[in-house]
Amino acid sequence: MEQRLANTWRMTVNEKKFIETALLSDLRIDGRGPFDYRNLTIQFGRDDGSSEVQLGQTRVMGFVTSQLVQPYRDRPNEGTLAIYTEFSPMADPSFEMGRPGEFAVELGRIIDRGLRESRAVDTESLCVVAGKWVWSIRIDLHILDNGGNLVDAANIAALAAILTFRRPECTLGGENGQEVIIHPQEGHITGVLLDLDINWHIH
Known part of the structure; x- marks a missing residue:
């Protein structure tokens, strides 16, 4: 990614000189040394x-x-x-x-x-x-x-x-045992998912 971005940038002569001077001085633009994290x-x-x-x-x-x-x-x-x-x-x-x-x-x-x-x-x-x-x-x-x-x-x-x-935790329930019941962290049931249709029942 950085290589692609580099290909789209065009540095001026002054920018090149600034970078060369910083490298010779062992400094980065933000003031860090060459090996500073x-x-x-x-x-x-x-x-x-x-x-x-x-x-x-x-x-x-x-x-x-x-x-x-x-x-x-x-x-x-x-x-x-x-x-x-x-x-x-x-x-x-x-x-x-x-x-x-x-x-x-x-x-x-x-x-x-x-x-x-x-x-x-x-x-x-x-x-x-x-x-x-x-x-x-x-x-x-x-x-x-x-x-x-x-x-x-x-x-x-x-x-x-x-x-x-x-x-959220889920359990299977309902008459056919295929209803997915979603339990929030508080432990209350917030909704029931029926097969491919979603029907929410707020308590």
Whole structure:
């Protein structure tokens, strides 16, 4: 991703000289030495499944939500995982409002691939009724400030949000034993899912 972005940038002569001078002086633009790490701060939100990460001057917020959906036909016993990134012009002047740009799309793909290949989320444990109902996990990443190294900051924000997330417990009930009953953390029944139709009964 960084290579693609580098291909779209054109540095001026003054910018090149500035970078060369900084390298010779063993300094980075933010004042760090060549081997100094960015300071990392992780804050877990009060709401379940949220986090805020600051890595140097970069800040990213992560939110995890879930809903019951029908599984893919070729993976009837697995839940789904989706990553969405939101870039604000306030975080970086190069970001535009509206449709996600190439940078946002590719960042989401990198985070998605890392979580899947590391098996940070066990998709088989998200199955409720094989072939009928599985949990779909969505991770929203909001870029608040872009001070460099967005990949690491977004990865950490996604993992931190997942660590605080707890999906609702489910049980099977009803006359035919195929009704999925969702239990909130308080222990009260909030809804009943009947086969392929969702009918909510609030108590």
